[in-house]
Amino acid sequence: MHPPHPAPTFDVLAKYLLSKGDFTADDLRHIQAATLLRPLRKRQYLLHAGDVDMYHGFVAQGCLRTYTVDAKGGEHIIYFAPENWWAGDQESLASGQPSRYNIDAIEDSTLLLIKRDDFVRLRQELPVFNSVINAILYRGFMASQTRIHAAISYSAEEKYREFLHHFPGLALRIPQHMVASYLGMTTETLSRIRNRLK
Amino acid sequence: MHPPHPAPTFDVLAKYLLSKGDFTADDLRHIQAATLLRPLRKRQYLLHAGDVDMYHGFVAQGCLRTYTVDAKGGEHIIYFAPENWWAGDQESLASGQPSRYNIDAIEDSTLLLIKRDDFVRLRQELPVFNSVINAILYRGFMASQTRIHAAISYSAEEKYREFLHHFPGLALRIPQHMVASYLGMTTETLSRIRNRLK
DNA sequence: CGATTCTTTGAAAACAGTCAATCTGTGTGG
């Protein structure tokens, strides 16, 4: 089970960017020059907790997760990054401090990496890129707000329904215990909820 | 119980801004020209759910809350804005859509309002202002992440400890049922936790 | 003070977590 053909991976990012802003062919060339193709097999890491994140990763294919591991070994998934999402610890990238999070691949995946410094440079050189990235951060912020609302307001069952709605199809692709972890409940609880729902 | 002297309210914002970026006296004058002094008494609203948010509000004094009301009349506090925080629904401000949230004063408060359009203009005209605002949004995003982590990983007691740590002193100022609402638990549960802790 | 708002307490019920066993599918190496 390999990621399919290696070739037109940058096209996924180009298409994504063009859907968000008016990039010229030249802009895209500059961006492409800064990207690095990185296939990641299932269970391989993009970032280990304790390391400093050096890359912004755009997921062209597959799915990654960002998570912590607590004292008892329990994993808590902060977020998922399927195709057309960005992976990386913004905090570590911005501060240069070691990350609290692990990031690894849930499925065989293909990423486009942009080095921290190149990313900063691109934002300075290309105003379109900068404003698109700002918009993305913004949407991420709004999404966090929605998730906080769900976490403090909803029952386990409502959280799961909301998840199905927010990530259509994702629940079918990824292991259930990860969905449970993302929602802040145990696998068993999620299993029983799913049972009730059908 | 009135907000004290009316006079040097803008100074609070000026001081705040100067601590975050290199503003010239002229920059500050421009910003001041766009601000509107708005005292808010306890329980008065800055924004009603269903309305479009027209103002960015800087809290010079007091404390506001942003919250939703569910079908059963339960309130869920999304966040608190004490002195030197911003209040306002970013989503509504950015999109022009009606807000899902209510924002009101928990204490008698003093706000400096900046109209939506003026805010956008200031960001365009003053690069310092723009980058400071970006940094603030950024920190807000990081804080959301931390809060999500707490919400899905911690027990009720751990959440309360974390709250005390994150908002030192705030638990003493605001009603406990609001802290409970913010943490996603009932007043009774929080009361019992506090009892255990002492 | 009287009224309202807020907090505490108790008992019962609902809910989610834990532990352990079983069941299922998938991939690997022989």
Place this chain on the structure above:
DNA sequence: CCACACAGATTGACTGTTTTCAAAGAATCG
């Protein structure tokens, strides 16, 4: 290709935590 190991999902019985409902006690404000 089969057998086995392994990761993942389900189920049941039990425990523990949190909610709910109801009532009573503080504290605050006008």
